[in-house]
Amino acid sequence: MNKLYNSIIQKFTPYRILILFSVLLFLPKALIESPSGGVDPSWKISINMAIHQGLTFGKDWVFTYGPLGFLSTRVPAYIGITPLILYDIFTAGVLVYILRYTFKELNNTVKWFVVPYLIMMSTHNSETTFQLFTFFIFLVFHHYRTKSLFSLALATGISVLIFFIKLNLGIVASVILYCHLFLNIFSDKKSWIKMISFFGFHVLVTTLLGQILHVDLINYVRGALSIINNYNDAMFSVDFINLTARYAYFNVAIASVIIITLAIFFIYSLPTILKSHSDIFILLVMLFAWYLGFKQGFTRFGFAGMSYPFFYGALFVGIAYLFIQNPILKKRLGDVFMVFLFVSPFVSTGLGFSFNKITIPYQDVLFTNLRFQQQVSDQKNRVEYHIDSEIAKSFKGKTVDVVPYEIAYTFFNDLHYNPRPAIQSYQAYNNYLTSLNYEKYTSPTAPDFVLYTTVGPTDVQRYNFWGDSKTTLAMLQNYDYDTTTVSKDTLQIVRKRAKSLQLVKSDPKDLAFRLGEEIQVSQQNKLTWIEVKVNYSLWGKIMRVLVQPPVLRVKATYEDGTTEVFKAIISEIEAGMFLKKLQSNTEAEHFFRTRGQNKSITKLQFLQNHSGFQDDITAHLYDVSFQ
Structure with a gap:
């Protein structure tokens, strides 16, 4: 008995305990997110409805997310919880693989405790694709240094996964992967067969999954590039500065410390970097990854975005630190990481220190009756979004869309959802996107009814009526006013004409x-x-x-x-x-x-x-x- 006890105790080494603790911190706090209404909940529902309706992503449905977007939103409607559980098992396994190497490389108990801290802070305002992107960066660097084909295979698979969850970051991951593969060919001519094989595998799997998941790959990428191109112009916000100036400027000050630290590191270390050729790729990718996190946090400036430049940013710097070979650069980058670590507790994320950040995963399963909870949420939303039954009868056997963004009306009234491609009007912010919507609404496949609401703007002083104006033009041309009804909002209902007006x-x-x-x-x-x-x-x-x-x-x-x-x-x-x-x-x-x-x-x-x-x-x- 003592031998068994001693054997068990010996297996629970500090680093294994920390790995387990880190995995528990990493796993989602809730297994699912119940469907609901509003701007963001509506597009989350829309992903699942698009899959259910068999729509083609990139053609019938154009957004930054793709057919696997439900892995990020965790909305189970029409999908079920099995894919979510399988995804969590996969990511937990990848995290264990990464942490085993990380803790052995650090070989320092004090440094070990930094890892669960950063995982804890980043996952409380988490985005699945950024978590996967962090894994991806580690695996690329790991292969770059160790030539581990298993790490390269994982990195390739994760880049495909990101591509079909959220395309804008998927494009970035694919470009980094391709650069890495061709850099390996350039540095080691003998590796070209393996690298070309992985390139071909990435392209083949992406193409096959595109067919399986109903994705028009060319238009999927084209639509995403159009969204990316004008995201800054349309979706940036100064509301955080105007409404909560003290928090906003405090975070700007902390970000300035990080920017100055990075600038000093690169300027002061430039001669050393130029001599350490093998470290250049790692430092450039690290800087680019941090820049993406910075843009994520400060373009649509708000509490929820602060984890990206600071906590994910610290992870990117820490990952690079593991794989930098030049001892001088490694020491200096360690100092940069310490600055991240020092300022991160002061970042205003809207959670504050009063919020219990150390929580266990799947609390909705462990502490509540999940099925009952879903039923209560569904009933509440069905009452809130209920459309008068006499009016709803006219929708029977017909298709419906909602302008500008309250797609929840179609879900909670069990309507046949037939969206315009750029599914929410605030997001149809350039000529390409709003023209797609115009073509849809003036085509034979246009929805039979459109529900129009005058909901509030997505940003202070943004004039909702000017968003997606070609959809409004198409509604005047191809629809007649039908009726007005009151639900959660006042709805203007228009019906498709038998013949479009000239x-x-x-x-x-x-x-x-x-x-x-x-x-x-x-x-x-x-x-x-x-x-x-x-x-x-x-x-x-x-x-x-x-x-x-x-x-x-x-x-x-x-x-x-x-x-x-x-x-x-x-x-x-x-x-x-x-x-x-x-x-x-x-x-x-x-x-x-x-x-x-x-x-x-x-x-x-x-x-x-x-x-x-x-x-x-x-x-x-x-x-x-x-x-």
């Missing part, structure tokens, strides 16, 4: 004016469409790449002389918008009843903003009618 354009004009100049753009009783071209200045372009683009504001004067200031999104106004007022339920009903005869915006004035934009602006506009 769009007539009249009185076209081209205008050239300057920032700060007020111009006449429309008249009372005119439905005017305008496309405005505003260019960033050099400073604006630099800020767009480094952190956030500058804010462009526009002062709109209505036909009655009243004025309002909006945040103008340059890719959105370039795609075009109607010069009309639509902000209330009454205005929405009148707009669809009369095909756009709302109060006109008669004058526009684009306001100066810290030299972020070029002074010269051009616009093309014309009046719209329907026959």
Whole structure:
């Protein structure tokens, strides 16, 4: 008996206990996320409904997430919990593989405790793809140093997984993988057969999974690149600074410490880096990975994003530290890591030290009746989003979409969801995306009904009506007003016409004016469409790449002389918008009843903003009618 006891005790070495503890911290705190309503919950439901409806990703459904996005959202609708459990088993196994090497390489009990701390802090505002990306970076570096084919195989598989969960980061992972493979060929000519084999395997598996998961790969990538290109322009936010300035500037100050530390490291160490050729790849990938985390945190600046530049950033630096060979660089990078470690407890993540961060996984399973919890949540949402039964009867056997973003109405009323490709209007923020939606809504496959709500803006001062304006144009052209009903929101219901109206354009004009100049753009009783071209200045372009683009504001004067200031999104106004007022339920009903005869915006004035934009602006506009 004593021998058995001693044997068990001997197996529970400190590093094994820490590995187990780290895995428990890493696993999700809840097995599933119940479907609900709102901006983010709606697109999460939409992924699962798209799979259920057999839609083609990249063609029928265009978003930053892909057909395996449910592994990140953890919404089980139509999918079940089995894929989620299998995914957790896989990632836990990869984490154990990584930590075994990490703890042996560190060989220091004090350093070991840093690992579970960073895992704990990063997973409380976690995103599955960033967790996988962190694994991916480690495995690439591990193969780079050890030539472990198992690590390369895992890295290849994880990059494919990321590609079908969230494409924007999947593209980045694929590019890093390809660079790594060809770097290996360049440094070791004998390895070319193995590296080309892994390249071919990556392409083959991606292609086959694309077929299995109903993905139009070309348009899937094209759509994602379009979203990525203008994400900065449309989705950046200064609300955090305006509403909680003390927290915001405190985090900016901490980020400045990190940026200065990294800058000092690279500038001071540049001669050594140039001599240590084998370390250059690791340092460049580390810096790029941190930059992605920084952009993730500070583009849409808010509490939830702070884990990316600080805690994931610390992990990227720590991973690079493990694999740097030059002793001077290793020591200096260790000092950089210590700065990350020192400032990270002070980061304002919205959780605060009062929140118990050390929690066990799957609490919804362990401490509640999961099935009962789901039933209660479902019933609550079905009551909240209930559409009048008499009106819902008209949807029977028909297809439905929701504008601008409350897709939850289709799910909780069991409607046949038939979305426009760019599924939420705030996300259709450039000409490519809103044109996809226009083509859908004017095609034979257009949804039979559209539910329109005047929900609040995704950002303060963002004018919702200007988002996805070509969808609005298509609704006037191909739909008739049907009725208004009250559910959680007031819904304007429009019904597809038997025959689309012909769009007539009249009185076209081209205008050239300057920032700060007020111009006449429309008249009372005119439905005017305008496309405005505003260019960033050099400073604006630099800020767009480094952190956030500058804010462009526009002062709109209505036909009655009243004025309002909006945040103008340059890719959105370039795609075009109607010069009309639509902000209330009454205005929405009148707009669809009369095909756009709302109060006109008669004058526009684009306001100066810290030299972020070029002074010269051009616009093309014309009046719209329907026959």
